[in-house]
Amino acid sequence: MEFEDFVRARGPALLRYGLVLTGNADDAADLVQEALLKLSSSWRRVRNKDDPEGYVRTIMARQHVSWWRRRRKEQLTDEVPAPVREDEHDLKDVWQRLRALPSKQRAVLVLRYYEDLADDEIAAILGISQATVRSQASRALATLRVRAQALIGRWG
Amino acid sequence: MKTEEELAKALRTIAERAQDVDLLPGMAAKRRHRRQRRVRVLLASVCVAVLGWGALVVWPTRPRPTVGTTTPDKTIEQIWPQAVLTVPGRYRPLAAISATQVLVLAEPGTIEVYDVTTRRSRVVATLLQAPQSVAVDVERVAWLAEGYVWVAPVRGSGQARRVGPVKGEAVDRIALAGDHVAWSSPLGGVWRMSIDGGVPEMVAKSKGLQLAAWPWAIDEPLDIRTNPTRVVNLETGRTAAITAARGVEGLRCGPTWCLGARGDDSVVQRIDGSQVRVRRLLHGYPSAYPYQDRFFTGAAMVVYDAHADVLVPFHTANGERWSVGQGVIFWPQNGGVRVVNLAAVPPAQ
Numbered sequence: 001m002e003f004e005d006f007v008r009a010r011g012p013a014l015l016r017y018g019l020v021l022t023g024n025a026d027d028a029a030d031l032v033q034e035a036l037l038k039l040s041s042s043w044r045r046v047r048n049k050d051d052p053e054g055y056v057r058t059i060m061a062r063q064h065v066s067w068w069r070r071r072r073k074e075q076l077t078d079e080v081p082a083p084v085r086e087d088e089h090d091l092k093d094v095w096q097r098l099r100a101l102p103s104k105q106r107a108v109l110v111l112r113y114y115e116d117l118a119d120d121e122i123a124a125i126l127g128i129s130q131a132t133v134r135s136q137a138s139r140a141l142a143t144l145r146v147r148a149q150a151l152i153g154r155w156g
Numbered sequence: 157m158k159t160e161e162e163l164a165k166a167l168r169t170i171a172e173r174a175q176d177v178d179l180l181p182g183m184a185a186k187r188r189h190r191r192q193r194r195v196r197v198l199l200a201s202v203c204v205a206v207l208g209w210g211a212l213v214v215w216p217t218r219p220r221p222t223v224g225t226t227t228p229d230k231t232i233e234q235i236w237p238q239a240v241l242t243v244p245g246r247y248r249p250l251a252a253i254s255a256t257q258v259l260v261l262a263e264p265g266t267i268e269v270y271d272v273t274t275r276r277s278r279v280v281a282t283l284l285q286a287p288q289s290v291a292v293d294v295e296r297v298a299w300l301a302e303g304y305v306w307v308a309p310v311r312g313s314g315q316a317r318r319v320g321p322v323k324g325e326a327v328d329r330i331a332l333a334g335d336h337v338a339w340s341s342p343l344g345g346v347w348r349m350s351i352d353g354g355v356p357e358m359v360a361k362s363k364g365l366q367l368a369a370w371p372w373a374i375d376e377p378l379d380i381r382t383n384p385t386r387v388v389n390l391e392t393g394r395t396a397a398i399t400a401a402r403g404v405e406g407l408r409c410g411p412t413w414c415l416g417a418r419g420d421d422s423v424v425q426r427i428d429g430s431q432v433r434v435r436r437l438l439h440g441y442p443s444a445y446p447y448q449d450r451f452f453t454g455a456a457m458v459v460y461d462a463h464a465d466v467l468v469p470f471h472t473a474n475g476e477r478w479s480v481g482q483g484v485i486f487w488p489q490n491g492g493v494r495v496v497n498l499a500a501v502p503p504a505q
Binding site for chain 1: 163170173177180183186381
């Protein structure tokens with residue numbers, strides 16, 4: 001498969017992943033494009049492997065975490081149309097809270113609940129320990145006020 | 157939203173609304189931009205080589221605000237020796253009760269009071285369900301579980317009383333208010349009920365407020381980057397307006413002090429917007445109101461004491477893994493649990 005064909009075929013899925021990672025359509029496109037640029041420079045090597053898309057998704061998750069602090073000021077002031085309607089109260093609430101989470105916490109939630117990955121896989125992708133994955137997820141869920149488990153279950 | 161399944165569903169719903177973008181033209185533009193930037197960097201390095209200070213002239217950086225760095229080199233054990241202790245590994249601290257007592261959760265399901273001086277604990281109540289939110293004062297412990305409040309005397313011996321049910325959607329904060337127990341939910345206002353049971357009543361003037369430390373409540377917004385506007389004393393009805401310092405977002409306040417964020421900086425201020433202090437090391441947005449209107453914790457391993465204006469760092473045994481309860485910070489260490497009991501920190505000088 002040529003690189004351009006890969007982009008056309010998998011672009012929409014990567015944009016969906018980018019949107020939940022970044023919380024913003026513009027940043028999602030930016031993130032996907034940056035990750036694809038990295039992929040393009042090593043396409044010949046990567047395309048023969050099993051999973052070039054996994055490679056891009058890993059780049060996106062890591063890039064998102066490292067970008068966010070630097071870019072937060074811009075995000076705060078940007079007015080990008082939200083993918084949630086005004087009358088969708090519950091969804092809007094979740095969306096607002098997700099957008100406001102620190103990048104690492106949001107990445108952990110997206111990898112766990114959107115990508116459906118186990119904590120050890122998330123740890124490998126983000127280059128952090130499993131304990132950190134758990135603590136970041138727990139803090140993020142607390143902010144979102146998702147009742148993951150009761151107090152007893154969260155320890156460890 | 158209450159469950160992980162609902163979160164997963166929300167993420168999928170939002171993802172499906174991503175708009176298709178032709179990615180290839182944008183990538184081409186980025187490639188061009190990078191080539192131009194490489195040229196500029198090359199030029200800058202030539203200026204540096206030739207002029208020594210050329211790069212500063214060509215691309216000055218934006219001036220940064222003056223930032224306080226009142227972080228002592230000492231450890232928390234040296235600064236607040238009376239506040240740090242180790243409890244056996246089977247305990248999970250829930251809340252500070254006093255300088256010498258910490259409320260703990262013990263496996264397989266008891267709430268106990270751990271005495272720092274005798275290093276012994278006493279069972280206060282045996283749990284039938286996992287507690288979701290806990291409040292404690294010197295007389296009583298109250299906790300939320302499965303839509304009811306359970307109350308037990310601190311000096312009790314295992315018997316807890318169930319009262320309720322509690323009213324409100326997604327109740328997540330509870331407080332003891334004399335002979336009453338109070339609770340709040342993000343959108344449901346503040347309710348209270350006698351600790352002996354009875355009919356829950358909405359606390360006057362509490363619509364749109366969430367509990368901080370009783371009797372204080374705050375109109376804390378759902379979006380963690382939005383500022384609240386008022387702190388209300390629910391006993392007296394006195395309302396204090398909150399004024400965010402310029403550019404500060406996500407303030408979370410007690411009756412006197414607030415913590416928020418301005419760009420990458422954490423900012424401490426009084427609720428009227430005065431005494432603004434940039435304390436970068438706190439990192440991130442505060443998760444809730446300050447303990448005792450004094451101690452803030454952020455996303456970093458540091459406690460900020462607003463009364464003494466000092467950042468006190470702590471160090472966990474294995475990186476970032478630590479937890480926070482009411483007035484307690486704790487982490488596993490050498491088979492036990494290291495605890496910072498903020499109720500044991502002496503008054504600021």
